[in-house]
Amino acid sequence: MSKLNSNIPAGELTQKWTKYKSSVPLVNPANKRSLEVIVVGSGLAGASAAATLAEMGYKVKCFCFQDSPRRAHSIAAQGGINAAKNYQNDGDSTYRLFYDTIKGGDYRAREANVHRLAEVSANIIDQCVAQGVPLAREYGGLLDNRSFGGTQVQRTFYAAGQTGQQLLLGAYSALERQVGMGKVQMYTRHEMLDVVVIDGKARGIIARNLITGELERHFGHAVVLGTGGYGNVFYLSTNAMGSNVTAAWKVHKKGAFFANPCYTQIHPTCIPVSGDHQSKLTLMSESLRNDGRIWVPKKKDDTRKASDIPEDERDYYLERRYPAFGNLVPRDVASRAAKERCDAGYGVGSSKLAVYLDFKANTERYGRIEASKAGNHNPDKETCMRLGTAVIKEKYGNLFDMYAQITGENPYETPMRIYPAVHYTMGGVWVDYDLMTTIPGLYCTGEANFSDHGANRLGASALMQGLADGYFVLPYTIGSYLSKEIATKPIPTDHPAFVEAENEVKATIDKFLSINGTKSVDHFHKRLGHIMWEKCGMARNREGLTQAIQEIQDLRKEFWADVKVPGSADEFNPELEKAHRVADFIELGELMCKDALNREESCGGHFREEHQTEEGEAKRDDENFAYVAAWEYKGVSQFELHKEELNYENIKVAQRNYK
Amino acid sequence: MSTGNMNLTLQVWRQKNSKSTGKLVDYKLSDISPDMSFLEMFDVLNEQLITKGEEPVVFDHDCREGICGMCSMFINGQPHGPKDLVTTCQLHMRSFKDGDTIVVEPWRAKAFPVIKDLAVDRSAFDRVIAAGGFVSVNTGNAQDANNLPIPKSKADAAFEAAACIGCGACVATCKNASAMLFVSAKISQLALLPQGQPERYRRVQSMVAQMDEEGFGNCTNTGACEAECPKGISLENIARMNRDYLSAKFISEEEV
Numbered sequence: 073m074s075k076l077n078s079n080i081p082a083g084e085l086t087q088k089w090t091k092y093k094s095s096v097p098l099v100n101p102a103n104k105r106s107l108e109v110i111v112v113g114s115g116l117a118g119a120s121a122a123a124t125l126a127e128m129g130y131k132v133k134c135f136c137f138q139d140s141p142r143r144a145h146s147i148a149a150q151g152g153i154n155a156a157k158n159y160q161n162d163g164d165s166t167y168r169l170f171y172d173t174i175k176g177g178d179y180r181a182r183e184a185n186v187h188r189l190a191e192v193s194a195n196i197i198d199q200c201v202a203q204g205v206p207l208a209r210e211y212g213g214l215l216d217n218r219s220f221g222g223t224q225v226q227r228t229f230y231a232a233g234q235t236g237q238q239l240l241l242g243a244y245s246a247l248e249r250q251v252g253m254g255k256v257q258m259y260t261r262h263e264m265l266d267v268v269v270i271d272g273k274a275r276g277i278i279a280r281n282l283i284t285g286e287l288e289r290h291f292g293h294a295v296v297l298g299t300g301g302y303g304n305v306f307y308l309s310t311n312a313m314g315s316n317v318t319a320a321w322k323v324h325k326k327g328a329f330f331a332n333p334c335y336t337q338i339h340p341t342c343i344p345v346s347g348d349h350q351s352k353l354t355l356m357s358e359s360l361r362n363d364g365r366i367w368v369p370k371k372k373d374d375t376r377k378a379s380d381i382p383e384d385e386r387d388y389y390l391e392r393r394y395p396a397f398g399n400l401v402p403r404d405v406a407s408r409a410a411k412e413r414c415d416a417g418y419g420v421g422s423s424k425l426a427v428y429l430d431f432k433a434n435t436e437r438y439g440r441i442e443a444s445k446a447g448n449h450n451p452d453k454e455t456c457m458r459l460g461t462a463v464i465k466e467k468y469g470n471l472f473d474m475y476a477q478i479t480g481e482n483p484y485e486t487p488m489r490i491y492p493a494v495h496y497t498m499g500g501v502w503v504d505y506d507l508m509t510t511i512p513g514l515y516c517t518g519e520a521n522f523s524d525h526g527a528n529r530l531g532a533s534a535l536m537q538g539l540a541d542g543y544f545v546l547p548y549t550i551g552s553y554l555s556k557e558i559a560t561k562p563i564p565t566d567h568p569a570f571v572e573a574e575n576e577v578k579a580t581i582d583k584f585l586s587i588n589g590t591k592s593v594d595h596f597h598k599r600l601g602h603i604m605w606e607k608c609g610m611a612r613n614r615e616g617l618t619q620a621i622q623e624i625q626d627l628r629k630e631f632w633a634d635v636k637v638p639g640s641a642d643e644f645n646p647e648l649e650k651a652h653r654v655a656d657f658i659e660l661g662e663l664m665c666k667d668a669l670n671r672e673e674s675c676g677g678h679f680r681e682e683h684q685t686e687e688g689e690a691k692r693d694d695e696n697f698a699y700v701a702a703w704e705y706k707g708v709s710q711f712e713l714h715k716e717e718l719n720y721e722n723i724k725v726a727q728r729n730y731k
Numbered sequence: 732m733s734t735g736n737m738n739l740t741l742q743v744w745r746q747k748n749s750k751s752t753g754k755l756v757d758y759k760l761s762d763i764s765p766d767m768s769f770l771e772m773f774d775v776l777n778e779q780l781i782t783k784g785e786e787p788v789v790f791d792h793d794c795r796e797g798i799c800g801m802c803s804m805f806i807n808g809q810p811h812g813p814k815d816l817v818t819t820c821q822l823h824m825r826s827f828k829d830g831d832t833i834v835v836e837p838w839r840a841k842a843f844p845v846i847k848d849l850a851v852d853r854s855a856f857d858r859v860i861a862a863g864g865f866v867s868v869n870t871g872n873a874q875d876a877n878n879l880p881i882p883k884s885k886a887d888a889a890f891e892a893a894a895c896i897g898c899g900a901c902v903a904t905c906k907n908a909s910a911m912l913f914v915s916a917k918i919s920q921l922a923l924l925p926q927g928q929p930e931r932y933r934r935v936q937s938m939v940a941q942m943d944e945e946g947f948g949n950c951t952n953t954g955a956c957e958a959e960c961p962k963g964i965s966l967e968n969i970a971r972m973n974r975d976y977l978s979a980k981f982i983s984e985e986e987v
Contacts, residue, residue: 124870139791139850140857142897143799159877195873202873204866204926206890213880231890237798238893245865252861260854283846312793349735349767351774352795474797477821480766543870592781594774638786643748644847646789647781 076329076702076716079504080184085722086166089188092505093548097555104129107554108562110277110292112264112319114141116236116243116535117518118298120542123246126255128547130554133290134247134256135279137263137314137649142244145300145312146538149236150357150471152220152228153535155193160217164225166190171723173533176222176402177498177526178676178692179725180332180700182718184505185523192544193536197229199543205242207231219362220531222402222730228532233357233471239535243542262288263649264319265577267295267326267514270569274323274514278573282649285642287574289565293557294513294550297323298542301497301519303336305657305664306609307601309494310342310355316653317660320501320520328509329702329714331502331522333660334668337529337677338610339495340406343478343488344426353493354478356429356471358531361399363434363464364488366390366406368418368427378420378428378487389413397730404528404677404690405730407492411610412688414491421489430487435460492610496534498525498677499667502702502716506549507541510702513553517541522700527676581641584651589634593650596631600624600654600661608665613681617669624662625709631658663703663711670713673697694725735764737824740832741776743788746845749852753845755834765825769812770795770802772824790849797821797961800896803903804849805836810900810959818898818961838899840908842946853899855945856913862941863934864917866926885923892920894962901956901964907948912956914942915972916964922975932979939976 081088099107107130111122114136122134136144156169169190174181197215201207207229208216217226231238250256261282268276268289276291302317303309324330341356367386374381389409391398401409410427413419420426436453439460443451451459461484465472475483501509501516503523509516518538525533607620631654639645674683674690675697683691700716738761746753760779763772770792777787793801802819806812812822827833835849843851893916901912918935921927927934950969957966 120870127869138793138799138801139853140897142857142860143793143801145794145799148794148796148798157876195871197876198873199868199870201876201879202866202868202926204889204921204924206886206893206920206924207876208890209881209883209886211883213882213886214877231893234798234894237896238890241893245860246868246870248857248861249865249867251857252863258857260857310796312799313795314793346766347764349764349771349775351768351771354796473816474821477797477817477823478768480823480825547870592778594778636781638781638784644789644850647787 075510076502076714077504078182078716079506080182081505085183085187088184089191096548096552099551099555099558101129103558105131107131107293107557108133108291109550110290110295111135111298112277112296113144113298113300113518113520114244114247115144115146115298115300115518116240116538117520117542118296119144119240119243119247120539121296121298121517121546122256123243123250124543124547125550126250132250132256133259133292135259135262135264137261137282139260141247141258141260142241144240145315146240146535147237148312149535150233150355151359152218152230152235152532153196153239153539154220154227154530154532155197155229155536156190156227157194157197159215160226162225164227168225169193169227172223173524173530174526174723175728176530177528178690178728179526179694179698179720180675180718181524181526183720183722188545189524189537189540192540195544196536196539200239200242203242203246205231205238207238218359219400221358221361221400221406222397222530228359230359233359233468236535239539243539265322265652266573267323267511268569268573269326269511270563270567273512275563276565276570278570278577280577283644285640285645287577289570289574291562291565293554293560294515296515296517296546296550297501297520298517298538299520301500302657302660303494303497305600305661306494306604307597308345308350308353308605310339310353313352316656318653318656320516321656321660323501323509323511323514325705327511327705328514328516329502329704330500330663331700331702332499332527332667333664333703334608334671334678335498335527335676336494337403337496337498338407338492340403340410340492341429341490342493342495343475344421344423344491354474355493355495356475356488356490357468358403360429360468360471363467364399364429364431365433366399366427366429368413368420372417378430387418394730401730402528402530407610408679410492426489426491428487429490431464431483432487435464438463496529498522498527498529502700506552507546508549508553515546515550517546527678580652581648584635584637584648585641587633587635587637589636591634592636593647593654596627596635597650597654597657599627600658603627604661604664608661608668611679611681612668614669617665620665621662621669624658624665628658631655662709666711667701667703670701671697692727735762735767735824737763737765737827737829739763739827739830742832742834743849744836745788745848748847749844763824765823767824768795768820769804769806769822769824770820788849789847792820795820798896800898803838803851803898803900805838805903807834810838810903811961816961816963818896838903840902840947842908842910843899843902853897855947856897856899856910858945859910859914859938859941860917863930863937866921867930879925881924889920889923892916892923892964892968895964896962898961900959900961902947904955904959905948906953906955907951909950909956910942910945910947911950911969911972912960912964912966914938915968918972918975919968922971931975932982935972935975936979
């Protein structure tokens with residue numbers, strides 16, 4: 073008997089959310105004022121939830137580890153945000169966005185959640201524009217759109233290559249407005265280190281003040297996590313240095329199930345690794361695939377400069393393999409195709425682990441249009457390139473600058489070299505339709521939960537999901553729980569459960585500081601990342617995963633015997649913060665490998681070499697694996713699998729085809 | 732690949748906490764690759780310090796791609812170092828020469844007290860935003876986004892102001908430790924857009940009042956903020972803010 077109940081409302085798919093909203097129990101304004109909600113994380117999901125809950129009248133405490141909520145890693149999202157507005161009159165609709173997302177996720181997401189996401193997507197754009205978020209516009213004054221992978225409509229709204237920044241600053245301003253009104257208490261430079269569970273319900277957290285080192289106890293009638301994804305388990309990823317799994321992992325160890333941990337997204341267009349010193353990888357937005365063509369030389373080990381390779385000696389392999397979607401195939405497909413070419417010996421650059429992303433053809437095309445607008449109907453090539461470069465600069469200027477900074481090369485003149493890198497994690501804390509975890513009163517939103525993207529997320533859908541959860545979903549669904557809590561008085565934080573949780577955290581900190589080993593935290597993090605990338609990365613197999621599990625278990629023992637954490641507990645000590653995070657990453661890494669080993673099929677970002685078609689495409693096994701794998705923590709290295717069956721009532725499940 | 736050959740001397744500000752006095756401490760580094768970012772060079776330094784049993788240097792950083800605004804080093808007398816339009820995390824060692832001595836200090840301003848080593852407290856910026864850097868629109872109150880056409884030129888200008896990353900380089904470089912570039916960027920963004928009009932004059936007054944209360948200095952039109960801003964935020968924003976601030980004084984209280 074499974075312990076999982078997804079609580080999906082009955083009725084027609086298109087009516088579920090509408091009905092839910094009109095029948096969910098309400099909390100009257102006077103009662104809201106005495107109900108306290110803790111929100112951990114201040115990215116798109118956390119900040120929008122904290123602001124909206126406070127607007128509704130709840131007492132909110134919001135926590136972030138950065139020095140300001142404005143710095144959460146949502147800020148780095150580049151390309152855009154999807155919404156089913158159909159402003160382009162190209163046939164888009166709520167249903168199409170729903171369908172594309174389910175298909176893009178390789179039929180491993182819940183229909184009801186995804187349909188709700190598609191329904192509220194349009195409201196997000198309205199809300200952000202009302203806040204003063206400067207999304208890109210056309211000369212007529214209306215909003216502009218562009219294309220993203222895995223779709224054939226233009227539904228992506230954007231603000232140059234800084235969409236995440238602008239949306240986050242919108243949510244941040246809404247949050248700060250509530251802070252100014254005293255309705256949100258903001259705790260910056262605080263890190264949640266445990267959840268407090270009393271009589272089976274989440275009732276608060278233990279947080280560490282990162283400046284003073286003091287451990288603090290905070291009560292809440294409910295706790296909401298919006299703490300982001302766990303891509304940094306790979307050490308090198310496009311995540312920020314501080315992005316971590318700690319909050320999610322701590323609640324997992326207290327009873328929240330962790331779902332589909334092996335679903336990780338490897339983004340096809342990132343700047344390649346340049347050396348051992350590298351601390352992180354940088355994404356080049358998927359939006360570049362609107363105007364960039366991906367190719368490698370047709371000849372193996374071709375050492376000529378890109379510009380010296382004639383057109384007919386270039387292999388535009390995505391256009392060749394997937395003529396219908398071309399360069400705009402979904403991320404998992406594009407990444408594997410790049411790996412395939414490089415593994416076969418056609419890679420470029422000094423490491424041979426890179427492919428070209430070339431803007432020349434489209435630069436020239438734009439230049440021709442610009443010249444034509446100016447009355448020059450027969451422009452020479454140089455004029456086209458000059459005028460076209462200006463267009464490209466306006467669309468992607470900040471990305472091109474970033475590329476030039478990092479590589480020292482000028483992407484306006486030579487094609488970019490790109491290679492896949494870890495970018496996003498579809499897996500996360502298991503939640504039901506209400507976004508509640510298996511611990512009553514504990515909610516999880518945004519990238520930290522597992523719910524909407526199945527086995528592969530489409531581009532420009534992370535921003536959509538984070539804001540959908542925070543602005544439009546959680547504020548409704550949390551009412552169904554809190555309406556039953558109006559009689560619960562705030563629990564004093566000298567309750568034994570708070571004391572015990574704090575003591576556990578303190579014991580862990582003392583342990584870190586007393587090991588006094590010989591190797592830094594980063595040393596272990598790098599080794600973990602290496603194991604994960606080699607054996608649980610773009611391609612996985614039984615043998616590698618089995619080895620990885622053993623290697624990670626050994627690494628964990630070595631970490632706890634030989635890590636060196638300098639400094640003390642009662643001061644600003646970033647090494648101590650990292651120690652917590654890496655200890656949790658090591659445990660998570662093991663679960664990811666176990667999940668990947670269990671899933672004897674290929675789907676989305678999870679590619680098992682044993683399960684592929686003759687053409688090398690992912691081969692799903694719907695008969696045996698059309699389920700969410702939700703893992704229960706049972707002790708060190710002990711995880712019990714629970715299955716949530718996925719039922720497709722509205723979409724016909726098919727092999728994905730982007731040809 | 733990158734086995735580097737640069738040898739450097741770093742003079743780094745070390746300060747135990749906000750109450751202690753700090754000083755510059757010398758460190759020698761060798762085999763630095765020109766392809767490293769400035770912060771990766773600090774990672775190498777910290778790894779060496781940890782191995783030797785010394786305390787690593789504390790510095791703020793997070794995204795390492797120039798957008799979160801967390802990194803904040805004053806390098807050889809310039810916030811974010813010698814290159815224009817980049818943050819410290821996007822500064823690479825190829826901008827320096829073998830044998831260089833590099834002095835690294837924290838942001839210095841009364842409103843940005845040092846927390847430890849190179850990390851400072853910039854929460855004053857959050858309080859300035861909380862005083863009025865928003866449009867008062869609750870979730871669910873919005874009309875259809877395209878019911879409000881905005882001329883592209885206005886939208887683009889608002890976007891340019893909104894590109895501010897809140898790093899505080901403008902304050903750090905200003906001889907008066909003025910925050911006017913930061914504050915005016917937010918005021919401009921919203922003043923340029925129709926959504927920002929209803930609260931336009933209230934906003935400028937409350938944000939400026941909060942800015943003063945935080946202990947930031949005044950503007951004397953030197954322009955160092957614009958020159959050092961990693962995102963190219965323009966001085967025009969300060970002019971726009973001053974104009975609105977003055978206008979607010981002439982507008983009757985009911986309108987404000």
